[in-house]
Amino acid sequence: MSSFTLDGQTVTFDAGQTIMQAALAAGIYIPRLCYHPDLKPHGSCKLCTVKVNGRQASSCTYQAQDGLVVESNTSELNDERRALLQMLFVEGNHFCPSCEASGNCQLQATAYELQMMTPHYDHFYPDRPLDASHPDYLLDFNRCILCSLCIRASRDVDGKNVFALSGRGINTHLIVNAASGQLADTGFSGDDKAAHVCPVGVILKKRSGFRVPIGKRSYDIRSIGDLAEPGES
Amino acid sequence: MSDQLETASHPEKLRRVAIDPVSRVEGHGKVTLLLDENNHVRQARLHIVEFRGFEKFVQGRPYWEVPVMVQRLCGICPVSHHIAASKAMDLIVGAKQLTPTAEKIRRLMHYGQILQSHALHFFHLCSPDLLFGFDSDISRRNIAGVAEKYPDTARKGVLLRKFGQEVIRHTAGKRIHGTGSVPGGVNKSLTMAERNELRQDIDQIIDWSHDAVQLVKELHSQNPALYDSFGIFRANMMSLVGDNGVHDLYHGSLRGRDADGSILFDGVDYQNYGVLLEEEVKSWSYMKFPYLKSLGNKQGWYRVGPLSRVQNCDTMPTPLAEHERREFVAYGGNLPLHAPLAYHWTRMIELLSAAETIKELLHDDDITGNELMAGGERAREGVGVIEAPRGTLIHHYRVDDNDLVTMCNLIVSTTHNNQAMNEAVRQVARRYLNGREVSEGLLNHIEVAIRAFDPCLSCATHALGKMPLEVELLDATGHTLSALARSADGGFCTPD
Numbered sequence: 001m002s003s004f005t006l007d008g009q010t011v012t013f014d015a016g017q018t019i020m021q022a023a024l025a026a027g028i029y030i031p032r033l034c035y036h037p038d039l040k041p042h043g044s045c046k047l048c049t050v051k052v053n054g055r056q057a058s059s060c061t062y063q064a065q066d067g068l069v070v071e072s073n074t075s076e077l078n079d080e081r082r083a084l085l086q087m088l089f090v091e092g093n094h095f096c097p098s099c100e101a102s103g104n105c106q107l108q109a110t111a112y113e114l115q116m117m118t119p120h121y122d123h124f125y126p127d128r129p130l131d132a133s134h135p136d137y138l139l140d141f142n143r144c145i146l147c148s149l150c151i152r153a154s155r156d157v158d159g160k161n162v163f164a165l166s167g168r169g170i171n172t173h174l175i176v177n178a179a180s181g182q183l184a185d186t187g188f189s190g191d192d193k194a195a196h197v198c199p200v201g202v203i204l205k206k207r208s209g210f211r212v213p214i215g216k217r218s219y220d221i222r223s224i225g226d227l228a229e230p231g232e233s
Numbered sequence: 234m235s236d237q238l239e240t241a242s243h244p245e246k247l248r249r250v251a252i253d254p255v256s257r258v259e260g261h262g263k264v265t266l267l268l269d270e271n272n273h274v275r276q277a278r279l280h281i282v283e284f285r286g287f288e289k290f291v292q293g294r295p296y297w298e299v300p301v302m303v304q305r306l307c308g309i310c311p312v313s314h315h316i317a318a319s320k321a322m323d324l325i326v327g328a329k330q331l332t333p334t335a336e337k338i339r340r341l342m343h344y345g346q347i348l349q350s351h352a353l354h355f356f357h358l359c360s361p362d363l364l365f366g367f368d369s370d371i372s373r374r375n376i377a378g379v380a381e382k383y384p385d386t387a388r389k390g391v392l393l394r395k396f397g398q399e400v401i402r403h404t405a406g407k408r409i410h411g412t413g414s415v416p417g418g419v420n421k422s423l424t425m426a427e428r429n430e431l432r433q434d435i436d437q438i439i440d441w442s443h444d445a446v447q448l449v450k451e452l453h454s455q456n457p458a459l460y461d462s463f464g465i466f467r468a469n470m471m472s473l474v475g476d477n478g479v480h481d482l483y484h485g486s487l488r489g490r491d492a493d494g495s496i497l498f499d500g501v502d503y504q505n506y507g508v509l510l511e512e513e514v515k516s517w518s519y520m521k522f523p524y525l526k527s528l529g530n531k532q533g534w535y536r537v538g539p540l541s542r543v544q545n546c547d548t549m550p551t552p553l554a555e556h557e558r559r560e561f562v563a564y565g566g567n568l569p570l571h572a573p574l575a576y577h578w579t580r581m582i583e584l585l586s587a588a589e590t591i592k593e594l595l596h597d598d599d600i601t602g603n604e605l606m607a608g609g610e611r612a613r614e615g616v617g618v619i620e621a622p623r624g625t626l627i628h629h630y631r632v633d634d635n636d637l638v639t640m641c642n643l644i645v646s647t648t649h650n651n652q653a654m655n656e657a658v659r660q661v662a663r664r665y666l667n668g669r670e671v672s673e674g675l676l677n678h679i680e681v682a683i684r685a686f687d688p689c690l691s692c693a694t695h696a697l698g699k700m701p702l703e704v705e706l707l708d709a710t711g712h713t714l715s716a717l718a719r720s721a722d723g724g725f726c727t728p729d
């Protein structure tokens with residue numbers, strides 16, 4: 001069977017698997033935010049960046065090959081991951097203390113895992129109004145990290161194209177596909193895959209926040225690094 | 234009478250003494266004394282920077298987030314805001330009646346909060362003044378000094394507070410800023426293990442609370458002249474009372490009495506607080522001055538908190554506390570006591586009552602039940618009121634059809650007491666500062682009067698006992714004549 005080494009450990013893989021998929025199958029955690037096992041990888045958040053034979057690459061898109069030497073859990077890479085996390089935290093409005101995704105949020109859990117102690121950079125404090133138009137779901141854009149998981153889920157699984165990214169560079173933002181710009185006017189439904197893939201607290205089921213007590217939330221029970229699969233909300 | 238002191242006729246000719254911020258009070262406050270050439274107090278004002286931003290923050294937020302978000306108003310009594318907001322949101326989700334488990338878990342959380350806050354206030358913040366004297370050596374007038382001289386008292390204070398925090402942790406999920414109370418109910422009840430753990434210590438906690446009441450009584454009896462008269466002024470009082478006039482800090486209707494103890498109003502549904510109260514704005518203060526509409530802004534101001542509650546109710550709900558209430562009432566000769574230092578006595582009676590109430594709840598099977606949530610017909614507006622440690626706390630919200638908050642009005646305990654605290658400052662300033670050189674000990678008398686109300690001035694978190702004190706002497710043009718600062722370690726220095 002083909003194999004590569006990840007931080008010195010031998011990892012076997014099936015043909016066609018990425019480094020991320022092989023690592024997950026082996027129960028090894030590589031930090032990630034825009035990866036979901038059910039969706040086509042996108043390679044945009046760069047949290048999963050590893051060194052493959054000494055060169056940086058996104059492990060979620062890089063095909064595993066026999067004999068590769070992969071480094072992931074190094075202080076150099078983790079420093080860079082922390083910097084990426086810090087940028088994500090200051091770009092949006094991530095007010096964990098009153099966020100209902102707290103304890104289930106992959107951004108928060110990854111920051112804990114990588115021991116991010118401060119936001120380091122100045123906060124942008126963007127103004128991003130909520131979309132509460134849908135009777136059962138709420139969009140709180142303040143927390144969007146532009147991972148595009150909802151876009152891929154809606155397009156590739158639900159066949160609906162409810163979500164899209166608009167704007168360029170620092171002005172990139174998530175929009176919904178309706179002339180009114182309102183979620184209520186799209187075909188979105190709570191049964192959609194897109195309703196359940198957001199790694200943070202943007203796509204929220206209404207009227208149910210904080211129903212799970214502290215101590216019982218996903219990452220109260222296990223740290224994100226202990227999970228074989230990314231926690232779904 | 235002291236109206237004259239609120240606004241001097243020629244302030245431009247006066248010197249200004251500022252105590253900024255008032256130390257050992259949770260938040261920022263500043264006392265300004267305008268002195269004339271002979272050091273006579275001509276003008277006395279308590280400036281309070283109240284943080285009103287939350288009323289704006291929550292606008293446009295989903296209603297279920299509010300009980301968690303508003304807790305950030307205060308690092309000392311976050312549970313009060315958590316519960317008051319939840320009570321308002323109960324009405325939004327149509328939960329007019331909570332399940333027995335939810336109601337009792339919330340009560341338990343609230344009484345845990347009362348216990349920890351009252352213990353903190355008395356033992357950590359006030360016992361140094363009371364045990365050592367207001368003029369005593371500043372370097373020892375803190376909880377560390379108490380621990381040295383009265384180790385047993387300090388230890389009980391610390392452990393009482395800790396127990397209260399444990400009650401909060403088991404009901405809210407965390408010692409501070411938990412999430413236990415949600416619109417329509419709670420998200421957890423107690424496990425048997427949690428209940429048993431708390432049951433183990435509760436008798437000891439009741440004993441210590443009982444000791445605390447005895448300690449306050451002893452202090453009163455040692456120096457009745459001081460305790461009965463320091464900063465005294467007469468005031469109306471207001472609080473929630475439960476069914477049949479029983480002292481209740483979680484739920485009830487509004488009752489008011491005048492300074493003689495006669496009922497002004499009773500059984501008022503707090504949904505109609507707006508019919509009862511008006512808030513006045515004064516140009517020199519950021520904090521509003523609420524008053525009873527029926528009496529007008531001159532006569533209608535009132536006092537809230539333990540001193541009002543214990544005298545406003547007909548009985549305490551628990552036997553030991555009721556015994557102590559009767560003794561307190563007898564001490565006043567069946568007339569209301571108005572001395573600010575009597576706050577401490579009533580606060581400790583409430584501490585005892587909270588401990589006894591917690592014990593009752595811990596022996597109620599509902600506390601481990603599984604029925605956590607209730608609901609009903611959706612409403613667009615709700616008012617939630619509780620008696621927070623410092624007094625009546627009002628949360629009022631409107632929520633639109635998309636579940637977002639469109640309006641929020643909060644009247645926090647300290648705001649209700651605004652006029653009363655100003656009154657206390659004026660009384661003390663007249664009695665203790667008039668015609669004398671300004672000293673730290675004298676200025677601390679003013680602080681003692683303010684602290685008796687246990688104000689959460691900005692409802693912001695501060696390291697307790699670490700607030701520096703700055704005393705400035707300014708002339709009418711704002712020019713500093715002299716300044717003296719007290720740092721957190723008790724040392725004095727001249728600020729730059």
Ligand code: SF4
Binds near residue numbers: 144147163200
């Ligand atoms: S809404 Fe959530 S899933 Fe969609 S792009 Fe933003 S963070 Fe990703």
Ligand code: FES
Binds near residue numbers: 034035043044045058
């Ligand atoms: S998880 Fe690979 S780039 Fe985001």
